[in-house]
Amino acid sequence: MFDPSVYSRRRNELVKNMSAGLILMPGNEDTPMNYLSNTYPFRQDSSFLYFFGPDRQGLTGIIDVDQNRHILLGDDDDLNDIIWMGSRTSIRSLGEKSGVNEIHSRSEIEKILKQAMGKGRKIHYLPPYRSEKVLRIEKWLETHHSRVVEQASPELIRNVVKLRSVKSPEEIAEIEQAVDIAYEMHTAAMKMAHPGIFEREISGHIEGISLSHGNPVPFPVILTTNGEILHNHYHGKELAKGKIMITDAGSETYMHYASDISRSVPVGGKFRPEQKDIYKIVLKTLQESVKSIKPGIPYRDIHLQAATVIANGLKELGLMKGDIDQAVSEGAHALFFPHGLGHMIGLDAHDMEDLGENYVGYDDEIIRSDQFGLAFLRLGRRLHKNFALTVEPGIYFIPALIDKWNSENLFTNFINYNKVEMYRDFGGIRIEDDVIVTDGGCRVLGTPIPQTISEIEETMQAGKL
Numbered sequence: 001m002f003d004p005s006v007y008s009r010r011r012n013e014l015v016k017n018m019s020a021g022l023i024l025m026p027g028n029e030d031t032p033m034n035y036l037s038n039t040y041p042f043r044q045d046s047s048f049l050y051f052f053g054p055d056r057q058g059l060t061g062i063i064d065v066d067q068n069r070h071i072l073l074g075d076d077d078d079l080n081d082i083i084w085m086g087s088r089t090s091i092r093s094l095g096e097k098s099g100v101n102e103i104h105s106r107s108e109i110e111k112i113l114k115q116a117m118g119k120g121r122k123i124h125y126l127p128p129y130r131s132e133k134v135l136r137i138e139k140w141l142e143t144h145h146s147r148v149v150e151q152a153s154p155e156l157i158r159n160v161v162k163l164r165s166v167k168s169p170e171e172i173a174e175i176e177q178a179v180d181i182a183y184e185m186h187t188a189a190m191k192m193a194h195p196g197i198f199e200r201e202i203s204g205h206i207e208g209i210s211l212s213h214g215n216p217v218p219f220p221v222i223l224t225t226n227g228e229i230l231h232n233h234y235h236g237k238e239l240a241k242g243k244i245m246i247t248d249a250g251s252e253t254y255m256h257y258a259s260d261i262s263r264s265v266p267v268g269g270k271f272r273p274e275q276k277d278i279y280k281i282v283l284k285t286l287q288e289s290v291k292s293i294k295p296g297i298p299y300r301d302i303h304l305q306a307a308t309v310i311a312n313g314l315k316e317l318g319l320m321k322g323d324i325d326q327a328v329s330e331g332a333h334a335l336f337f338p339h340g341l342g343h344m345i346g347l348d349a350h351d352m353e354d355l356g357e358n359y360v361g362y363d364d365e366i367i368r369s370d371q372f373g374l375a376f377l378r379l380g381r382r383l384h385k386n387f388a389l390t391v392e393p394g395i396y397f398i399p400a401l402i403d404k405w406n407s408e409n410l411f412t413n414f415i416n417y418n419k420v421e422m423y424r425d426f427g428g429i430r431i432e433d434d435v436i437v438t439d440g441g442c443r444v445l446g447t448p449i450p451q452t453i454s455e456i457e458e459t460m461q462a463g464k465l
């Protein structure tokens with residue numbers, strides 16, 4: 001955990017911004033995988049980690065906004081827990097590490113909440129994403145489970161997003177460490193990407209690298225020679241020479257900060273000329289985006305600039321045509337670049353997505369578009385110093401999408417479908433880095449991971465026997 005003063009400061013800041021009432025912040029519990037005592041790896045709730053810190057089941061935080069009381073509630077291990085799981089830090093000691101001024105047993109949760117409700121005080125909580133937590137809140141707040149998510153507090157969501165969006169130096173150091181672990185994972189994947197090996201051998205190996213540093217990966221590894229499937233979690237294919245392998249994988253530090261990095265490499269170690277053409281466009285898009293990121297600029301503008309670089313590159317190759325600014329404003333580029341340029345990163349790979357994407361990535365000024373492609377941009381609002389985010393342009397050839405648009409004669413003024421057909425089996429290319437917004441620009445986090453064509457080819461050669 002960080003120093004206790006870090007958690008006190010965060011809670012005090014939250015209290016300062018809230019109007020009145022109680023904040024209820026339950027931590028996560030173990031979740032059974034296939035029978036009760038066989039659980040998924042435990043993952044603490046990220047907002048609980050942020051405001052209280054302990055990485056442990058069975059804990060709840062309550063903050064009384066009006067009296068500025070910070071309470072941690074939980075029970076010490078009983079003899080059975082100690083026999084099976086070993087003895088763990090006492091609740092008192094966890095309270096000290098969290099900098100709270102009160103600790104209580106779990107049984108007090110209901111009493112404190114009932115007393116507050118009896119006085120008509122507002123209980124704020126964040127939208128739960130696990131049904132088990134929905135049921136706990138249903139019971140505590142005497143509501144119906146179908147209403148628990150909708151009754152979450154917009155005021156609390158806004159204030160949590162405000163605080164968690166701006167990363168402190170100790171958080172930036174954590175994300176940077178997560179990128180350093182991703183460096184090990186991605187260079188290992190490049191060295192292994194030779195014909196005859198199965199995707200699962202590489203994905204299993206790099207997931208193990210993350211685990212060996214302390215935690216499972218923050219989202220399932222995407223590692224595939226069918227990169228046109230954006231979130232392809234199937235790892236059963238044998239690598240074939242001439243295909244591009246996308247690896248989109250990050251790590252989670254011991255303190256649960258995430259990285260999210262993508263690299264695209266040619267199976268066997270040498271890009272073919274048509275792969276180089278597409279790769280260079282994606283790399284240029286990434287580099288120009290990184291150059292343009294700075295405080296005050298809406299990330300939506302950087303996304304649209306990226307779409308323009310991609311569309312201009314595709315026009316040079318004869319895949320697109322016509323007035324490119326017009327094509328981008330109408331969304332024609334989304335045939336090739338159907339996702340957003342990036343998202344915030346922190347305690348979650350898609351930071352705070354559980355609180356609602358529009359609260360995190362949009363505001364009263366920048367409203368989410370409903371245009372195909374742009375609608376999937378998770379972060380559109382203006383950037384501020386110390387926002388941590390991903391930059392992840394890509395170009396894909398998705399046969400189902402190509403066929404649909406072609407059959408509907410969509411954007412025939414901007415897309416050269418005859419030429420697109422020649423790339424039908426290409427797959428996709430995505431390159432992704434994590435950056436922190438600085439005073440006048442941004443800084444790419446962590447040890448630089450091979451990215452240019454020559455860096456990738458050299459790294460892959462080093463993996464040949």
Ligand code: GLY
Pocket residue numbers: 219248249260
């Ligand atoms: N790395 C997966 C994603 O950003 O959605």
Ligand code: MN
Pocket residue numbers: 260342343390392432
């Ligand atoms: Mn990402």
